[in-house]
Amino acid sequence: MNPTIPLLSFRNLIRQRRKNLLLGAAIAFGTMTLIVATSFVAGITDTLFNRVIVYMTGHIELNMSENGSQYYSVHRRPELMKQLIERHITGIKEIREGVAVFGRGIGNGKSDNILMVGVPEKNNSLFTQYDVVNGDLDTFNNRDIRNPIVISESKARYLRLKVGDTLRVRLRTINGQQQSVIMNVVAIVKSTNMFLEMASYARLTDLKTMLGYQQSESGSLQIILENPSTARRQADRLHRALTSPPAWIQGSIQSAPVWVSSFKSDVSAVASLNSKIKVVDGNHALTKKTVLMGRAFAIDHGITVGSQVTITYPLFRSNTTASLDVVVTGLFEPRDDEIPQSVILIHPEIFFGAYYAHLPRLTSSSAPIIPCLSGLLVPEWILQDRSHTSEELKKKNQDLGRLKLKNAVLDVRTMEETASNVLTFDAALRTITYSAVALLFVIILIGIVNSLRMNIRERTREIGTMRAIGMQPRDIVNLFLYESLFLAVFSTMSGYILAIGVMRILSLIPIVTTTPIGIFLVNHHLYFLTRWDTVIINISLISFIVILTTYFPARAAAKLECVAALSHSEG
């Protein structure tokens, strides 16, 4: 390529200063509009993902429910689950414990439903989302204050509460028991985010005690990711890797070791179990009261059908033991030599009642290897299928209630299912914003394209002159392409600088509102999130369109004969 072409192009650009300035201003304005709009939408998405959903459900949530409950999640061995999460999920920012409860609050002469959310002490970054109207958030961490609560301004007003007042709350524990607690109002806060405005906050440790959790147990496990867009893919991967440990209690009867487990109660599993063992004494039918024991073991220990026996077993995370009293309903003879006489099989209703209430210790050999019973005995928890829409999740939960499973049930969810209403809102807003911007951008682009085409047509005689002095058609095309490239680069860069300025000015304007628009604000200001990759794509897109628009008329003009080009006249 002729090295003088870029210089000539630049000189031409300077020569036609006024025209190119106007054209460049239009391109810069289009660029600025695009960058501001994409940054605004990215800001909204970031707000929803990292300031709303993150506090509602996390990006991925592991929900463990017992007894078909849809209200509480109880992870009895959360540390083991966290190990699995850390092994299979990448880019974890944080794993949070989700503990929340709906209760009935009684204020000063007024009552209302109240949502209490557990917040970890010393790490309550959540409160940065609020303005303190009254009180002191530091007292939330003061252990001298019993059951502190931070409530929203609207709730405080309705319940006629002030800082220092007490709020009585009725709630239901994870086991379904009625609980009443007295909370001390330590701060009244206000948030522009309507989702956050709904909740009141108690210390996580306090709330767990109120709800009947042990401190070592956990509510749902909420995973916060560096990149929330990978949530679904990562959740699928984690789901594939999860397998439940078998539910065995390694205990003793009269100091003799026994292995206690429970059988699956579906028809095919019961039929298979009956092919492995033969009930030789007592009740042959498997009922809710079934407790089966090996006959030889029973004879050795003087146990008969109808005897009440106490199974003692060591507890998980404790040096103490628990005991399970059962009445033997039948004695069995193994049909398979693999099944030891010291195995006791109990109906899930009795078994899991004890198992979850007093979790047995896991040992390195926590279950006897009995291959012939695999698939017939119950696991510690059942893994639910992944659901990919909120409708699927809702139906799955309804079905779960009907099944009345006694096992705990683990569900791996992402924000796509649990916070689909928020995401739908986000998607709708994106569509509206992008549509409006696209319309504006197309109008601007048509003007730019038309100006570029007119510019080349006006310069057809100049092209003829250049052709007459020996310039090749390819050089003429390159000349115009360079002109467009320089114009595009200078204009889009100017547009970017302009966009930064506009965003900075807009984000300085305080917006005080109680309307739903408040959800898009951060500390009462508009929030823009400018991503480099998006900016580069936007600038490249505009530059490409400008160059493409120039290419075709430049090529057509360059192909003209010198005489035809020189005799070209406008109008």
Added chain:
Amino acid sequence: MNYIRRLIIIMCVIGYGLPTYAQTVTELMSKIDSAMELNSDITARVQLTQQRVNQGTRVLEMVYRRRDTADAFLIVMMAPEIDKGNGYLKSGDNFWMYRKNTRTFQHINRDESIGGTDANAGDFEQKKLIELYKPAKEGLDAIKKETLGRIPAYKFEIKAKSSTVKYPKKVYWVRQDNGLPLKEESYSLSGTLMATNYYLSYASIDNHFIVNRALFIDEFEKGNKTVMSLSEVSLKPIDASVFSKAYLENLSK
């Protein structure tokens, strides 16, 4: 919908008119359990007058049918007009809510709140007092003699056997002459009195004592109370088809 739970509780308190000389808490509990076991079917028209703080008074009327042998009951709303035809059906482990306007049944899960109240489907599971509770004290101090109004009563305290029982502690006052409950207090896990039930009067029908007037007081949210009264009580057998979805649907045709 709290009234549904209260209705079940009250309808469970059906005493046999046998004199009791029980002197232990366990025996008194067994007496209440045997009173709750109804070998025959029961049909009654129930009126509930609910008074709630800042919400005024609301009167509900319904027809209640129950068959313990099949662990089934059916409630059909008669008043107010807006609820007429709606119903609740329990059959074994399944519990449905029927809405006349949409002609749909909604399955209610065990821990699902009914009508946004603190009552849930699990409250309607038939369990004996003796299975859920045990005496809080043993020995001579366990039962106190008191006079409730002018009626001599035994007072005793029971505590839940497991952590899954709704109220961890209850206190009963039962008549000394026949063991019928007169008053019941229910306490939360933290020991706060949550509810007090007064069984105000019983009617004698076919050698059964059936409570026909009761008062339920919400002790947590002061001012909330419900008065229940029964009429048109019958212990005649009910057709099995009554405890079905089809029956409820046909009622609203």
